[in-house]
Amino acid sequence: MDTSEKQNRLLVDLHVKYIQSLDTKKDDLEYWLTEHLRLSGVYWGLTALDLLNSIDALKKEDVVKYVVSCQHDNGGFGGHIGHDPHLTYTLYAVQILVIEDALDAVNVDKIVEYVASCQDRDTGAFTGDEWGEIDTRFSYCALSCLSLLKRLDAINVPKAVEFIMLCKNFDGGFGVSPGAESHAGQIFCCVGALAIVNSLHLVDADLLGWWLCERQLKNGGLNGRPEKLEDVCYSWWVLSALSILGRLHWINKEKLIEFVLVAQDSEGGGIADRPGDMADVFHTLFGIAGLSLLGYPDLKPVDPVYCLPKHVVQRIGLAERYHV
Amino acid sequence: MALEAEVWSDIKPIPLDDGPDPLAPIAYDAEYSEAMGYFRAISQRDERSERALKLTERIVEYNPAHYTIWHYRQQILFSLNKNLNEELDFVKEQIESNPKNYQLWHHRQVLVEKLMDASCELPFINEILNDDAKNYHAWTYRQWIIRTFNLWENELDFVNKLLDKDVRNNSAWNQRYFTLFFNPTKPTEEFLTQEIEYVIEKIKMAPNNISPWNYIKGIIAKSNKDIGILEELCKEIEKQDIISPHAIGCLVDIYESRARKGSATDKEEGIRICTLLAEKHDAIRKKYWEYRKVILTSL
Numbered sequence: 001m002d003t004s005e006k007q008n009r010l011l012v013d014l015h016v017k018y019i020q021s022l023d024t025k026k027d028d029l030e031y032w033l034t035e036h037l038r039l040s041g042v043y044w045g046l047t048a049l050d051l052l053n054s055i056d057a058l059k060k061e062d063v064v065k066y067v068v069s070c071q072h073d074n075g076g077f078g079g080h081i082g083h084d085p086h087l088t089y090t091l092y093a094v095q096i097l098v099i100e101d102a103l104d105a106v107n108v109d110k111i112v113e114y115v116a117s118c119q120d121r122d123t124g125a126f127t128g129d130e131w132g133e134i135d136t137r138f139s140y141c142a143l144s145c146l147s148l149l150k151r152l153d154a155i156n157v158p159k160a161v162e163f164i165m166l167c168k169n170f171d172g173g174f175g176v177s178p179g180a181e182s183h184a185g186q187i188f189c190c191v192g193a194l195a196i197v198n199s200l201h202l203v204d205a206d207l208l209g210w211w212l213c214e215r216q217l218k219n220g221g222l223n224g225r226p227e228k229l230e231d232v233c234y235s236w237w238v239l240s241a242l243s244i245l246g247r248l249h250w251i252n253k254e255k256l257i258e259f260v261l262v263a264q265d266s267e268g269g270g271i272a273d274r275p276g277d278m279a280d281v282f283h284t285l286f287g288i289a290g291l292s293l294l295g296y297p298d299l300k301p302v303d304p305v306y307c308l309p310k311h312v313v314q315r316i317g318l319a320e321r322y323h324v
Numbered sequence: 325m326a327l328e329a330e331v332w333s334d335i336k337p338i339p340l341d342d343g344p345d346p347l348a349p350i351a352y353d354a355e356y357s358e359a360m361g362y363f364r365a366i367s368q369r370d371e372r373s374e375r376a377l378k379l380t381e382r383i384v385e386y387n388p389a390h391y392t393i394w395h396y397r398q399q400i401l402f403s404l405n406k407n408l409n410e411e412l413d414f415v416k417e418q419i420e421s422n423p424k425n426y427q428l429w430h431h432r433q434v435l436v437e438k439l440m441d442a443s444c445e446l447p448f449i450n451e452i453l454n455d456d457a458k459n460y461h462a463w464t465y466r467q468w469i470i471r472t473f474n475l476w477e478n479e480l481d482f483v484n485k486l487l488d489k490d491v492r493n494n495s496a497w498n499q500r501y502f503t504l505f506f507n508p509t510k511p512t513e514e515f516l517t518q519e520i521e522y523v524i525e526k527i528k529m530a531p532n533n534i535s536p537w538n539y540i541k542g543i544i545a546k547s548n549k550d551i552g553i554l555e556e557l558c559k560e561i562e563k564q565d566i567i568s569p570h571a572i573g574c575l576v577d578i579y580e581s582r583a584r585k586g587s588a589t590d591k592e593e594g595i596r597i598c599t600l601l602a603e604k605h606d607a608i609r610k611k612y613w614e615y616r617k618v619i620l621t622s623l
Contacts, residue, residue, distance in 0.1 A: 037389075082340075082364060084392040131395055133430045170501055170542025179471075179506045180464050181498035213612050214534060226494040226534045228458065250612040 007262050010296060011269060015284060016054045018269025019045040022281055038080040039070050043092040044285040046099055050309045051288050051300045055099075064102045067093050074117075075110030076129070086129045087118050091141040098148050099312050108149055115142050116154040124159025135176050136167050140189035144306060147196045147318065161199050164190050172207030184215060184224040184237040191241045195305045205245045212242050213250035220255030221274065231273045232263050232283045235290030240304040243293050253294050260287045327358060327382070331375050337361025338368065356386050367396055372403040381414070388422045394431050408435050416448060423452055429461045433468060442473040450482075457486060458495045467502060479503045491526050497535040501542060516547050524557050531561045531568035541577070551577050569606040572597055576616055583623045594620045 022045060042063060049057050070077045070093060076085025077093040090111060097103050118126045119142065126138035139160055146152045166178040167190060173182025174190035187208070194200050215222045215238050221230025222238045235256060242248045262275045263283070270279025271287035292302040301310040303319065313319045338361055359382050366376050380397040383390060401411055412435055419428045436442055446469065452462045470479060480503050486496040504511050504519070511519070523540040527533070544551055555578050561571040579587075579594030595617055602613035 078392070082392075083390075084395055086391065129391075129395075131398070131430070131434070133426070133433075169498070170546060171538040175498075176460070176464050177467070179467050179502040181460065181495050183460060210612060211538070213609050216608055218608070225458070226538075227492045228494075247612075250609060250615070252608045252610075255608065 007264055007266055010261065010288075010291060010299070011264055011266060012052050012054075012298070014266070014269035015264075015271070015288070016049060016052055016057050016269075018265070018279065019049055019281060019284065020057050021269075039067065039077065039089050039092050039096075040079065041281050042066065043096050044281045046096055047308065048281070048285040048288050050099060050312075051292050051302055053298070053300060060100050060102070063096060064100055064105050067096050068105050071106055071110075073110075075107065075112070075114030077111075084129060085114065087115065087126060087138045087141045087145075088128060090114060091145045094145050094148050095306070095308060098316060099308060101315070103149070108151075112146065112149060112151045112154045115145050118142060119155050119160065121156070121159075124156060124161070124163040126160070136164060136174060136186050136193075137176070137189050139164055140193040143193045143196045148306065148316065150316075152197065157197050161194065161197060161202070164193055165202055168202075172204045172211050181225065182211065184212070184222070184234050184241070187212070187241050188237040191244050192305045195244050200244070203245065205247065209242060209245050209247040209250055212238050212245075213247070216251045216256065220252065220257075220259035222251070222256065229274070230259070232260055232271055232290070233273065233286040235260055236286035236293075236307070239290050239293045240307065243304040248293065257291060257294055257296060260291055263287065327362065327379070332362055335362055335365045338364035340364070356383075359383050359386070363393065363396075370399075372400045374404070376400050377404065377406070384418065388418055388425050389427055391427050394427045398431070398434060402438070408439050411435055412439075412444060419452065423456060423459055424461060426461065429465050433465060436469070437472075442469050442475070445469045445473075446475065453486075457490060457493050460495070463495050463499065466499075467506075471506070476503065476507045476509070487526065491530055492533050492535060494535040497539045501539060504543075505546065513547075516543065516549075519543065520549075520553065524554075527557060528561070531566050531571055534570055537570045537574065541574075551581050554578065567605055569601060572601055572605060576601070576613075576620075580616070580620055580623075583620060591620055591623055 022041065046055065046058055046063060049055050067077070069081050070079070070083070070089065072078065072085040074085060076087070077089045078084050078086065079089045083089075094111065097106065118129070118138065120127065120134070125134045126142045127134055128138045142155065143152070143160060146154060164174070167174045167176070167180065167186070169175060169182045171182050174186050175181050175183055176186050191200070191203060191208075194202060214226070215224070215234060217223060217230050219230065221232070222234040223230050224234050224237065239248060239251070242250060260271065263272045263277075264270070265272065265279040268279065270281065271284045272279045273283050288299065289302045289307060292299040293304060302308070303310045303313040306313050306318070310319060337358065340357075340360065359379060362379055363383060366379070377397065377400045380393050380400065383393045384397070387393075401408065412432065415428055415432050415435065419425070419432065422428060436445060446466070449462050449466045449469070452459055456462075470476060479499070483496050483500045483503060486493055487500075490496070520540065520543065523536050526536045527540070540554065541551070544553070551574075554574055558571045558575045558578070561568050575597055576594055579590040579597070583591035583594055598613045598617035598620065602610045602617070606613060
């Protein structure tokens with residue numbers, strides 16, 4: 001079978017092996033320089049494996065033990081053992097524990113306390129940690145995290161929504177802060193956050209839907225902003241937002257599937273940002289999750305709001321709560 | 325980056341507790357590993373000293389995304405009352421080699437907030453944008469600087485220059501909107517009329533450039549003007565035999581707005597060009613144009 005033939009289909013076994021092998025590359029300095037991303041890596045890998053029907057490729061006991069070891073006394077989680085607590089990693093930790101159905105391994109009240117402490121009382125925005133960086137990504141992290149823990153009551157939700165809406169732009173999209181350029185990654189965060197708190201009526205779905213489907217380029221790939229390069233990860237950021245808005249069909253599915261498949265590493269496994277580049281676990285998850293949204297065969301369905309396998313979201317009783 | 329032995333003789337490095345296998349195992353570059361060992365030892369006792377500062381410098385040069393090190397470095401800088409202008413020079417070099425790193429830009433913001441002096445910032449950001457005029461971090465930081473230090477005055481000139489250089493720079497178009505509408509001094513009616521003329525000229529230069537189309541529709545909506553003012557532009561592009569899905573799409577908007585007021589001919593024309601876009605000029609977004617057609621038909 002030659003390379004092009006191989007790339008006509010999703011190389012499931014190869015991707016499972018690739019994700020499993022990530023922890024065996026310890027001789028590379030690169031592995032250590034990405035230490036602060038270790039917990040994220042576990043979330044990306046584990047979610048991809050579950051979508052590929054192979055969650056057992058990572059041992060549940062090890063995963064849970066590792067996640068627990070990243071938690072701090074204040075309830076927040078760091079990106080790795082000994083790294084400072086941060087909202088982003090706290091969400092990754094909660095997502096992993098929800099997938100593994102292991103929330104009882106941690107002190108949930110402490111997590112809730114930590115997340116709530118990141119909200120700015122005046123603006124409703126969230127800072128990533130005690131150092132004060134503000135970003136709509138952190139609004140998503142907080143809302144998603146508390147929703148998964150069923151503790152949205154711990155924060156001021158209307159204020160959180162107010163801040164997100166200040167970040168809505170003239171083109172219907174959302175940026176990192178009020179006035180900042182629309183960006184597909186931030187749009188996923190803002191639309192996802194609004195979906196979680198049943199506020200999708202605040203989105204201009206037709207205008208934003210147009211902006212999102214306009215991200216598809218002739219080669220089928222999607223970019224994150226006008227006049228930028230296509231990238232497999234936008235198969236997730238753009239598609240999930242379109243899916244939440246009920247407009248997934250506005251892009252050309254066949255062309256996008258083809259683009260993602262060609263970005264696979266047909267020898268070592270994994271998916272790259274675009275064809276010909278090095279594969280990594282981040283793009284592997286978002287490529288697979290994108291394919292799942294597109295209804296690619298033999299993948300478990302993914303939830304576009306939580307970026308978790310749908311069966312997990314259903315198990316905790318949160319599926320399909322959102323309406324456009 | 326070997327560390328000087330005598331400076332560190334009283335510290336016993338703490339090896340990495342890597343948690344249970346197989347998720348996070350051991351063995352890495354010896355020098356980085358040595359520095360991290362000392363970091364764990366001195367951060368545990370919260371040592372704020374010159375050697376600690378030097379150590380954080382070594383580590384972030386290796387790994388500028390290590391946010392825990394940056395936090396520690398900030399505490400040391402403030403505790404030792406260091407000259408923050410020197411730190412600005414250091415972070416400038418770091419940003420120049422890692423322009424898309426969140427931690428570095430945030431570190432710079434923390435320093436400038438402390439100094440309350442932004443005199444070096446716009447020239448510095450200009451340098452970064454000169455290399456990559458779409459750097460999202462640089463733009464976000466620029467907006468923070470302009471708002472915090474009220475530096476609105478020359479911003480429109482700056483945006484003009486960027487658009488002269490590259491009319492397809494979406495970040496510059498976004499900054500244009502920011503400059504007009506986030507400025508405490510709001511644009512006058514007369515200014516907005518000139519602004520629309522300016523954008524029309526830019527669209528004529530590259531009718532397939534989505535950014536000014538989005539922008540002009542944005543200011544038309546914001547200022548409650550009639551989208552019909554773009555009809556002449558769309559028709560002119562059509563006459564030049566340039567196929568611009570954006571120009572045709574804009575006509576759909578115009579016809580739809582008139583169909584909503586009861587015009588049957590505009591409705592028919594709108595439906596006709598939606599079909600054209602769906603079948604021919606923008607077939608990749610066929611479903612979107614079919615949706616627009618359904619809306620028109622229902623009017």
